[in-house]
Amino acid sequence: MSNFQVMAGNDLRSGRVVYLTADGNWTARFLLASQLTNDEAVAAAEEHASQAVASDHVVDPYLVNVVDDGKPAHIRERIRRTGPTCLPPPTVDHDSLAAAASMAAG
Amino acid sequence: MYQYDQYDQSLVEARSAEFRAQVNRRLAGTLSEEEFKPLRLMNGLYLQLHAYMLRVAVPYGVMSSRQMNQLAMIADKFDRGYGHFTTRQNIQFNWPQLVDTPDILDALAEVQMHAIQTSGNCIRNVTTDPFAGVAADETVDPRPVCELLRQWSTFMPEFSFLPRKFKFALTGASTDRAAIKFHDIGIHLKRGDAGQTLADIWVGGGQGRTPRIAQLLKTDVTVADLLPYLDAAMRVYNLYGNRDNKYKARIKILVASLGLDAFAAKVEKEYLSADRSRFEGVAEELQRLEAAILKPVYKPQTASAELPDDAEFQCWLKTNVFAHQQQGYSIAVISLKPIGGIPGDATSDQMRLMAELCDAYSASELRVTHRQNIVLPHVETKNLYEIWNQLKAANLAEHNIDQPSDIIACPGLDYCALAKARSIPIAQEVSAKICEREQAKDLNGLSINISGCINACGHHHVASIGILGLEKNGAETYQVTLGGRNGLDASVGKVLGPGFSAEQVPDTVNTLVDVWLQHRESNESFSDTYDRLGKQVFSEAVYASA
Secondary structure, three states: OOEEEEEEEEEOOOOOOOOOOOOOOOOHHHHHOOOOOHHHHHHHHHHHHHHHHHOOOOEEEEEEOOOOOOOOOHHHHHHHHHHOOOOOOOOHHHHHHHHHHHHOOO | OOOOHHHHHHHHHHHHHHHHHHHOOOHOOOOOOHHHHHHHHHHEEEEOOOEEEEEEEEEEEEEEEEHHHHHHHHHHEEEEEEOEOOOOOOEEOOOOOOHHHHHHHHHHHOOOOOOOOOOOEEEEEEEEEEOOOOOHHHHHOHHHHHHHHHHHHHOOOHHOOOOOEEEEEEOOOOOOOHHHHOOOOOEEEEEEOOOEEEEEEEEEEEEEOOOOOOOOEEEEHHHHHHHHHHHHHHHHHHOOOOOOOOHHOOOHHHHHOOOHHHHHHHHHHHHHHOOHHHHHHHHHHHHHHHHHHOOOOOOOOOOOOOOOOOOHHHHHHHHEEEOOOOOEEEEEEEEOOOOOOOOOOOEEHHHHHHHHHHHHHOEEEEEOOOOOEEEEEEHHHHHHHHHHHHHHOOOOOOOOOOOOOOEEEEHHHHHOOOOOOOOOOHHHHHHHHHHHHHHHHHOOOOOEEOOOOOOOOOOOOOOOOOEEEHHHHHHEEEEEEEEEEEEOEOOOEEEOOOOOOOOHHHHHHHHHHHHHHHHHOOOOHHHHHHHOOOHHHHHHHHHOOO
């Protein structure tokens, strides 16, 4: 069973994975995602996600289960959170890209 | 290689402009995601696990140095400095942003490239022998027919919404390096008694969740009849293929359900009743293509090349260099499978080096193989040592073509939204573990392929040892198949038994190799040994040690 859920999606412009924050923005940083611990919080997050889809900021939002260690329950979501487990040598500043994605989504 | 005419060029430029307008409308909110998704997919743009992914077509795997340089530029400017060569002889970029994709398509159009029909239920990129036109064992160069099929199938309205995607592969050689028996339609070109080109048509092959070996649909089809006959086969598939269940929609299922004879009868009827005026001019176009796809002017070689006795170079010669039709020339294959590396990936610097090398030594032409490597097809043998030295400096001189560490691996769960388990890290571990053995001992006849889900993009069904990633209770598990082959003696691997954890896979592979070497007779391939001995001896060894 999960401890809580977070709302994940993809930023429309960049395609990068983004998470819904407590103040209704979207961030590339999983640790800043709003922790949805009850039905009311989930319903509110779903409403935010619908609005983000309608306003063409975010695509394909869905809820992700998170377990005791604060990481997603499913391996797919753990990889989505951290990126490929087999990264080649970076030649581009990933942090800048993630920040750009977050700003675009926000 | 084929050069676009004005019609080809205007077509890709118009498509790029059209997509730019569609992206703008999407960003402006006048197109919803539901409306936009099929449009972006028609332009090869997927939304994957972490980001968009753009799949760029490399028609029948043939590429110029100029095109390779442009791919390097795209990798640097719009992606993360690398690209991934695929089993469709294409290249994928894993990190493009939607806002940049119109510029990327423009950059591709500048060098006669595009991403058209790299997705969707249409005829996908036609693939062929990466040694086409130069292989010593070739009787017919398949590239003119490949180009004819590309032109016929591009934006063909009737075949733009097929029941499912459709893949052609061709060869004109006695060795099948294009896996024609695992394609929807495979074409084997050959010479008739009078020297004329004839085609054997194989139908209903494929991998995925229901692997099937293609069956021989018709033999000795003349060049004049080839396109009308293929058109008839496509029409039958389009009409009778299953559109209700995508898992039963490929032509292999239709052929299996109707039976080959009934399917062939429908094709024959369609073929005989077709309006042949639709194909007027095809013979002339094929003649034009045969002239347009020029071979380079080979220099006469007066003496056999003296090559250095460097042991490492000699290993590379043995595995990565193949016989050429032209005396004094060789086919050199650049491995994109560094030991412990990511199969099929090349950095932009590596792409530029490969382009430089092919400008200097291979008539400015390269090929992409379905095994995710790169070919220099026109190399003077005397230049091989210089090429090898330059490759070595760029970590591109792995001497492992067709060796066990030449692993085909799909992107798997590290990138793919459909995957159930990771492929690349498994490939890295297995190649690191097997490489010492393959350097110490002859392991010819052993192939290892890995797929991250049942869709089998990593061709696990046709490997001697196939590894299929699955999910069980939220964790990765790996099923092993044994005895696959992808040549003209094609066979589908059989499941060994219960699955393994990711950590168990390398040792499991090692144990299977132990069993093979213990029982191998002469130069027997792994799959031949497996066929002779059966599953039990392998399963007992593996599960006893698990």
